[in-house]
Every structure is written in structure tokens, then in C-alpha cells.
Amino acid sequence: MAEKKPQRTYKQVARARAQERTRETLLQAASEEVERDGWRQASLETVAERAGVTKQTALRHFGSKQGLLDAVMRRTSSIVVKERNEAPVGDIAGAVANLTRHYGRYGNIMTRLLPYRDAVVRVLGEEHRDSLARRAVDHGHQVHKDWVLRTFEPQLARLSGQARERRLAQLVTVCDVYTWKVLRRDLGLSAAQTEAALVELIERLLEPDAAPPKPARKRSSPAPQAKKKRSSPARTRQRKPS
Numbered sequence: 001m002a003e004k005k006p007q008r009t010y011k012q013v014a015r016a017r018a019q020e021r022t023r024e025t026l027l028q029a030a031s032e033e034v035e036r037d038g039w040r041q042a043s044l045e046t047v048a049e050r051a052g053v054t055k056q057t058a059l060r061h062f063g064s065k066q067g068l069l070d071a072v073m074r075r076t077s078s079i080v081v082k083e084r085n086e087a088p089v090g091d092i093a094g095a096v097a098n099l100t101r102h103y104g105r106y107g108n109i110m111t112r113l114l115p116y117r118d119a120v121v122r123v124l125g126e127e128h129r130d131s132l133a134r135r136a137v138d139h140g141h142q143v144h145k146d147w148v149l150r151t152f153e154p155q156l157a158r159l160s161g162q163a164r165e166r167r168l169a170q171l172v173t174v175c176d177v178y179t180w181k182v183l184r185r186d187l188g189l190s191a192a193q194t195e196a197a198l199v200e201l202i203e204r205l206l207e208p209d210a211a212p213p214k215p216a217r218k219r220s221s222p223a224p225q226a227k228k229k230r231s232s233p234a235r236t237r238q239r240k241p242s
Contacts, residue, residue: 025051026068030068035109044058076106076109076110084143087151092152095151097195103181107181107185110177148168148172156168180194183197
């Protein structure tokens with residue numbers, strides 16, 4: 001009996017590792033389905049087929065299509081937080097490089113999941129407002145705001161009150177995934193041009209507030225010249241000698 005225990009333990013470890021690999025394969029396949037069509041047309045059958053397993057295997061791991069999507073969102077969120085926190089503090093170019101690298105990898109999934117979050121509430125009702133889909137996206141918004149606060153703290157520290165709150169809101173907007181989507185996907189800028197555009201926008205926001213321009217001095221118009229009185233022909237006509 002004592003000799004069989006190590007073999008049994010080895011088989012249990014091998015089985016657990018195989019299940020973890022299957023789970024990761026399913027999560028990756030589901031992520032690809034989300035990126036491809038926003039999860040609207042996806043099914044457990046298509047995800048399982050992409051992963052090379054059966055639908056029953058997918059059900060055994062996640063319970064349902066919604067359970068699989070929730071797991072995808074948790075997985076993506078943890079990766080996002082880890083990668084975004086690698087951005088250098090106070091370095092605009094370095095921060096934007098981190099941001100665009102992250103959006104280049106996950107931007108399509110993120111922009112597809114945001115409407116899905118709202119659809120869950122709209123279709124299923126208010127009782128699903130606290131669903132994981134809703135909480136995950138709301139958590140993502142908070143993570144993004146915290147990232148802006150951390151990354152641009154040296155520049156924001158120069159401001160206070162409403163000016164600081166306004167500048168923070170502007171930075172959150174400029175750094176949002178939808179701003180990246182408009183520049184990169186909708187307007188077709190290259191990755192390098194998108195990065196340069198974001199750097200320029202942030203630099204304009206964070207440069208010291210300039211003094212308001214002085215009003216241009218009005219150029220004085222030349223004084224109107226006095227009109228010369230034209231003599232009437234009768235007065236200028238010389239009298240002919242009689």
C-alpha cells in the first residue's frame with residue numbers, strides 16, 4: 001500500500017495540470033470569440049470546438065456560457081492590472097507606450113465587452129445590474145482612473161481644487177480605450193502615429209497653464225484727410241478783357 005501512494009499522488013497532480021491546461025485553452029478560445037464577434041454569436045459549442053474539446057468539458061469547467069464569459073473577464077482584468085501598473089510614473093511617453101501596447105493587445109475585447117455590460121442590464125432587467133459583467137467593467141473604469149492618478153501624480157500635484165479635478169477628468173478621457181479606438185481603428189492612424197497623437201494631447205494638458213493672451217491692440221486708423229474744396233468753374237474762370 002505504501003508503494004502505491006506516490007503513484008496515486010503523481011496521477012492526481014498530472015490530472016490537475018491537464019485540467020488547468022484545458023481550462024486555459026477554453027479561456028483563450030472564448031477570448032478569441034469575444035474579439036471576433038463580441039460574444040453575440042458565440043456558443044459553448046463553437047468555443048469548445050475552437051479549444052479542441054467537447055461541450056460537456058466546457059460545461060464541467062464553467063457551468064454555462066455566462067460562467068465562461070465571467071471567467072474571461074476575471075482573467076483579462078487581472079492581466080490588465082498587472083500590465084498597466086508597469087507604466088513609469090511621471091513619464092508621459094513611457095506611460096503612453098504602456099497604454100498603447102495594452103490597448104493593442106486587449107482594446108478590441110474591451111470595446112466589445114462594454115456594450116455587452118449595458119446589454120445585460122437592458123435585456124435581463126435591473127435585477128442583473130449587479131452581475132459580474134457589470135461589476136467587472138465598472139471595476140475596469142476604477143482601475144483606469146487609479147492608473148491615471150498614479151501615473152501622472154507628479155504633474156497633477158501642481159494643481160489643486162477644481163483645476164485638478166478637471167485635469168484628472170481630461171486625462172481619464174484622453175487615455176480611455178475609446179479614444180485609442182477612434183484614433184487607431186476608426187481614423188486608421190498607424191500604431192506609431194496613434195502613440196504620438198496621445199503624447200501630444202497629454203503634453204498639452206499637462207503643460208503649465210499659460211497666462212491668458214493679451215488682447216491685440218487696435219491699430220489706429222489714419223486721420224481722415226480734409227477734403228479740398230473744389231472751386232466752382234464760375235469762380236476760377238478768368239474774365240476775358242473787354
